Amino acid sequence: MFKKIVIFGVGLIGGSVALALKKLPNPPQIVGVGRSELSLQEALTLGLIDHAETDIASALQNADLVLIAAPVAQTPAILKAIRPHLSAQTVITDAGSTKSDVMAYAQAELGQQFNQFVGGHPIAGAEKSGPGAAMADLYVGKNVILTPAAVTGPEAVQKVATLWHHCGALVSNMRPEEHDSVFAAVSHLPHLLAFALVEDLAKRNNAELLFKFAASGFRDFTRIAGSHPEMWRDIALANKQALLQELNMYQQAVSEMTALLENNDDKGLFDLFEHASEARNAWAKSKTQ
Ligand SMILES: NC(=O)c1ccc[n+]([C@@H]2O[C@H](COP(=O)([O-])OP(=O)(O)OC[C@H]3O[C@@H](n4cnc5c(N)ncnc54)[C@H](O)[C@@H]3O)[C@@H](O)[C@H]2O)c1
Numbered sequence: 001m002f003k004k005i006v007i008f009g010v011g012l013i014g015g016s017v018a019l020a021l022k023k024l025p026n027p028p029q030i031v032g033v034g035r036s037e038l039s040l041q042e043a044l045t046l047g048l049i050d051h052a053e054t055d056i057a058s059a060l061q062n063a064d065l066v067l068i069a070a071p072v073a074q075t076p077a078i079l080k081a082i083r084p085h086l087s088a089q090t091v092i093t094d095a096g097s098t099k100s101d102v103m104a105y106a107q108a109e110l111g112q113q114f115n116q117f118v119g120g121h122p123i124a125g126a127e128k129s130g131p132g133a134a135m136a137d138l139y140v141g142k143n144v145i146l147t148p149a150a151v152t153g154p155e156a157v158q159k160v161a162t163l164w165h166h167c168g169a170l171v172s173n174m175r176p177e178e179h180d181s182v183f184a185a186v187s188h189l190p191h192l193l194a195f196a197l198v199e200d201l202a203k204r205n206n207a208e209l210l211f212k213f214a215a216s217g218f219r220d221f222t223r224i225a226g227s228h229p230e231m232w233r234d235i236a237l238a239n240k241q242a243l244l245q246e247l248n249m250y251q252q253a254v255s256e257m258t259a260l261l262e263n264n265d266d267k268g269l270f271d272l273f274e275h276a277s278e279a280r281n282a283w284a285k286s287k288t289q
């Protein structure tokens with residue numbers, strides 16, 4: 001189905017798609033387009049892409065599919081650059097962590113060819129970034145959410161679903177607003193909390209002592225605070241409304257816990273910890289089945 005795929009942004013996410021496709025019996029030609037020449041050269045050296053291209057017209061010639069895997073605020077500029085060279089046969093998709101903004105950018109920038117765009121989001125990743133972080137098996141058994149619009153061509157959706165099936169992923173559809181509200185709660189909020197905690201401790205006078213003795217609990221809670229700042233700035237701003245709601249609810253939860261502690265409410269604390277612990281363990285178990 002794919003002879004040529006163009007990836008804008010060959011970092012962790014785009015590079016991992018490239019590596020997975022390279023394992024196919026008949027892998028497509030993979031062309032990389034980047035913002036940083038250094039990073040694109042690294043992608044070439046690591047064998048993630050077959051060719052690094054700076055000329056968008058050449059990159060897009062005979063392309064079956066374009067994957068945008070750059071920080072989400074880069075999406076409109078990339079779409080604007082693609083549009084004049086886009087044939088009717090080329091499908092465009094993305095891997096951005098937010099979908100309402102990306103779908104709105106695509107509608108605004110692609111005009112008539114918006115029906116060739118399929119929003120996408122692989123629910124897999126890491127706190128590492130760049131081509132060196134790419135992994136061939138990153139998407140195996142992981143969810144990928146597509147957010148087709150009413151006008152999106154069914155064959156475009158099918159092509160993008162096939163791309164992710166080739167990577168070993170499980171594909172489902174969602175509305176962009178529903179997607180953004182779900183991921184504000186289970187992905188974007190946890191990242192902001194981890195950044196906030198690490199920043200709070202790092203700024204203290206005794207930060208060195210605190211970090212010296214911080215152990216696995218701290219490691220597990222804060223792993224994601226090592227994530228890419230540009231990526232998370234863009235996500236936070238793109239999903240601001242849903243994220244502000246989640247932050248409000250979390251502040252309420254922290255206030256409730258504070259009150260239990262201030263009141264030495266041993267039963268209240270136990271019940272809360274027990275309920276949360278059961279929910280967490282049931283979730284973890286469901287993920288291993
Ligand atoms: N990291 C994760 O866990 C994760 C998971 C799912 C989705 N995503 C989404 O995937 C996208 C990429 O994230 P990543 O983790 O691969 O980041 P990354 O930093 O590893 O890679 C992004 C790449 O995009 C390039 N880039 C930046 N601007 C560009 C532009 N205008 N044109 C072409 N290339 C450009 C960068 O040079 C870099 O090589 C983001 O939108 C992110 O929200 C990330």
Ligand SMILES: O=C(O)C(=O)C[C@]1(C(=O)O)C=C[C@@H](O)C=C1
Pocket residue numbers: 096097122123124125126127128186187188224
């Ligand atoms: O594992 C990680 O480090 C991640 O942050 C991955 C994670 C997540 O929150 O689960 C982060 C952002 C994505 O859009 C999808 C997945």
